Amino acid sequence: MKVGLIGCGAIANIIVTSTLDDENIEITHFFDNDVERAENLASIANGIAVIDFDKMVREVDLVLECASPSSVVEYAPKVLSSGRDMIIMSIGALMDKEFYTSISKIAKDNNSRVHLPSGAVVGLDGLKAVSNFNLHEVNLVTRKSPKSLGREIDKEEVLFEGKASDAVKEFPYNINVAATISLACNMDINVKIIVDPNVDRNVHEISAIGDFGEFKTTTMNYPCAANPKTSMLAALSAINLLRSFNETISVGF
Ligand SMILES: NC(=O)C1=CN([C@@H]2O[C@H](COP(=O)(O)OP(=O)(O)OC[C@H]3O[C@@H](n4cnc5c(N)ncnc54)[C@H](O)[C@@H]3O)[C@@H](O)[C@H]2O)C=CC1
Numbered sequence: 274m275k276v277g278l279i280g281c282g283a284i285a286n287i288i289v290t291s292t293l294d295d296e297n298i299e300i301t302h303f304f305d306n307d308v309e310r311a312e313n314l315a316s317i318a319n320g321i322a323v324i325d326f327d328k329m330v331r332e333v334d335l336v337l338e339c340a341s342p343s344s345v346v347e348y349a350p351k352v353l354s355s356g357r358d359m360i361i362m363s364i365g366a367l368m369d370k371e372f373y374t375s376i377s378k379i380a381k382d383n384n385s386r387v388h389l390p391s392g393a394v395v396g397l398d399g400l401k402a403v404s405n406f407n408l409h410e411v412n413l414v415t416r417k418s419p420k421s422l423g424r425e426i427d428k429e430e431v432l433f434e435g436k437a438s439d440a441v442k443e444f445p446y447n448i449n450v451a452a453t454i455s456l457a458c459n460m461d462i463n464v465k466i467i468v469d470p471n472v473d474r475n476v477h478e479i480s481a482i483g484d485f486g487e488f489k490t491t492t493m494n495y496p497c498a499a500n501p502k503t504s505m506l507a508a509l510s511a512i513n514l515l516r517s518f519n520e521t522i523s524v525g526f
């Protein structure tokens with residue numbers, strides 16, 4: 274499977290360096306606004322730094338976006354209308370209902386698929402399983418360091434409290450997990466974002482209550498060295514998804 278990347282930053286670097294020896298995943302094309310980043314990663318993987326985006330789409334089987342919400346809006350319609358599948362990391366973009374409906378239609382009409390990795394949280398398997406069984410309430414509390422949230426404070430502070438659809442607008446690079454959870458359970462979930470000088474991890478706590486019972490998950494992520502906003506688990510979940518395309522027996526759904 275030939276894969277083209279949109280975005281050659283923290284997530285892309287982990288994905289590429291971790292799959293170099295994987296015979297089923299061939300990351301061949303590297304696209305970034307910052308051409309030097311594309312060239313650096315292309316040279317590690319012996320691939321091509323892309324100038325012509327449309328040509329890249331023609332030459333790959335799948336496009337993996339790990340760039341920005343605006344790149345999803347710009348490129349997803351092109352990729353999906355060409356019949357290529359797409360993995361999206363900047364999932365916040367899909368909280369816009371009109372955009373979600375539009376790319377769903379494009380994908381359906383062109384026999385292409387959109388894959389959203391679980392990203393930087395655990396628990397989506399359970400949430401999906403219970404989502405149609407009278408799920409009453411889902412809450413996410415995200416706690417990050419001042420460095421991750423780009424703040425200079427010395428005591429804990431609640432930066433946001435509200436719905437996921439508003440959280441992704443205010444924090445487009447920090448709370449894609451809220452969008453993923455919302456899409457998994459078809460509910461605009463409750464989100465609280467806390468900046469905490471006493472943590473050095475990106476912590477996401479999910480609690481869900483419904484007719485099935487109740488669950489809580491806590492994910493305490495190490496941030497990526499190259500981008501403290503982003504957790505390593507986000508990149509690892511994308512690798513896991515890429516590998517799952519070749520599995521005969523699928524576990525964990
Ligand atoms: N789904 C999830 O759980 C998570 C999603 N993310 C999201 O994944 C995306 C990538 O994250 P990182 O690798 O940490 O970011 P990064 O900032 O390290 O790298 C992003 C790269 O994409 C490039 N880029 C941005 N917009 C572009 C565009 N329109 N066209 C071409 N290149 C563009 C930038 O120049 C940069 O090199 C971000 O949107 C981030 O918010 C991050 C963490 C968790």
Ligand SMILES: O=C([O-])CC(=O)C(=O)O
Pocket residue numbers: 393445446447448449450451475476494502503504505507
């Ligand atoms: O990586 C993380 O911990 C979460 C994150 O940035 C996001 O959801 O956008």
